[in-house]
Amino acid sequence: MSVKLTEEMLSALPDARGHFGAFGGRFVSETLMDSLMTLEKEYARLKKDPEFQARFDKELADYVGRPTPLYFAERLTRETGGAQIWLKREDLCHTGAHKVNNTIGQALLASFLGKKRIIAETGAGQHGVATATVCARLGLECHVFMGAEDVQRQSLNVFRMKLLGATVHSVQGGTKTLKDAMNDAMRDWVANVDDTFYIIGTVAGPHPYPLLVRDFQSVIGRETRRQALEKTGKLPDALVACVGGGSNAIGMFYPFLADESVELYGVEAGGLGIETGKHAAPLCAGRPGVLHGNRTYLMEDENGQIAGTHSVSAGLDYPGVGPEHSWLKDIGRAHYVSVTDDEAMEGFRKLTRVEGIMPALETAHAVAYAIKLAATMDKDQTVVINVSGRGDKDINTVAKLEGIEI
């Protein structure tokens, strides 16, 4: 089933209570409700405030380095032998990933609201680094919560955050990964709600977070739309982006939702294979539930306990997904697919060798799927891959997988 989305329908979502159809909402303990409602109100005001928007645009241009290029991957296209493959180069953003689009937006929001203390959760450390970076830039106190296991796996990013002046809290509870980091960030927020702003890194969490993160990340899709029209004279036929929480994908998809001719593909982490249960693909293999303040597709057991996840990519290793993706799946506007760890590694090697662009392992999932997809399409069609981040952070993981010591 697929519905035609109009600008009018889209501007009405999320609704006043933060719902995207059956998904989203605000499922938090009472102590946070007042802060979330204040944030919602203030954001609605600042969204229309020319001073705030001008400041955001200036930061994106001069600090983040936007617009990022839309690049024609000529060799990859030739080797694939199908549709033209174009790359949206979010890996060229300051700090090496799209995450900073959102952190600069939320940190500015915190500054406008007079909050001096910032908290954030992080999995692989990219959102933590992006948050620590903008806190250094704006002179804000920064605390990053990170699962103890991820602290071990991503020691380089932990050191980067510390260099940037952030305090990194190693989270010992639960599975010691991203979801537990998010639990502890929420706990800190409840205890320090008066002076603290929580910068959530993805389009999940309680309303209004999925809305404001989408708005800040939508610059990706707006630029892509304009650049595609300039460079190819038409809209792309397909967009491909990886989906963990889903912030880079929603940023890319959102400005195209009303363009019926543009097919949207979100690529989840298939891990060792969906059939093994060891993956992080709630849209492909989960079911709706409530976690971290919103209703969305989740990986859970039959009793509603959140399941452990697996992915080669720490940034996709999360049991939930942004509620807007859940809605796009259910109305049939976007396709959600998965690729395995091995396929993603193949995508990583391919883009590195053929284009000289080393993608993040998260992004490598989108690359792997896009290559398969492009091969089935005509030569006059175009596919855009959102290259959400660069792969330097992953070289230790890649080396380990290949049995190399560095």
Added chain:
Amino acid sequence: MSRIEGVLKALKGQGRKALIPYITAGDPHPDVTVDLMHTLVKAGADIIELGVPFSDPMADGPVIQLACERALVHGTSLRQVIAMVKEFRKSDDQTPVVLMGYLNPMEAMGYERFADAAKDAGVDGILTVDLPPEEADEVAPLFTQRDLDAIFLLSPTTTDDRIRAISEHSSGYVYYVSIKGVTGSASINVDEVAAKVGHIHELTALPVGVGFGIRDAETAAAVGRVSDGVIVGSVLVDTIARNQADTDQLKRALTDLLHPMREALDSLAS
């Protein structure tokens, strides 16, 4: 009149305050939970809040998170928790039981099936930590249709408009979270609690139970003085953690903890 309402009315008639202990079902083992519930009643509990373990208890501190983990190691499910209440009811049809937990296990079971099973087992109230009234349209009517009390939280950050709105959705009692923080964290400021609870009493006729930060007879009495009941959680759960190897010793330790609170609360009545 619901069992909760009846108990709270009777206490009020006697000028007494409710003692409401919380334990996590399945902690330290599903086999001992019903036994521990009876122990709580013997030690002076008026109402029991029985925690439904959840893998990601975001509003709880480490003490209750660890309790959830201990319960989940043994696979304690919502269905089993309901079965424990049914078992408890075989020998106690007086003490109200409130299930306290997070929404997802209820959603996974199916709200209607959950409400039916809870009612059938003799559950009296449902407190869902991450379900504000704004999101309860679908769920709350299923509870009220079955005379299950829907209990909602109020906090230091709750505005007057919300206190009124939340009270309208509530029955049985409202649960005032005394501190900005998770369970078992900071110590409470009794003067602040007194002021806020006094204010809540002006806005709603429902009884007000106060939880978070009550750990001994002294804090129980101080909070009891300004509220209709005190909810005691983390200090009990911590006691369970420290005595999990020996059930008899655990029951004595829980009794030793609750008894002085009961006495301190009852001394307020005279």
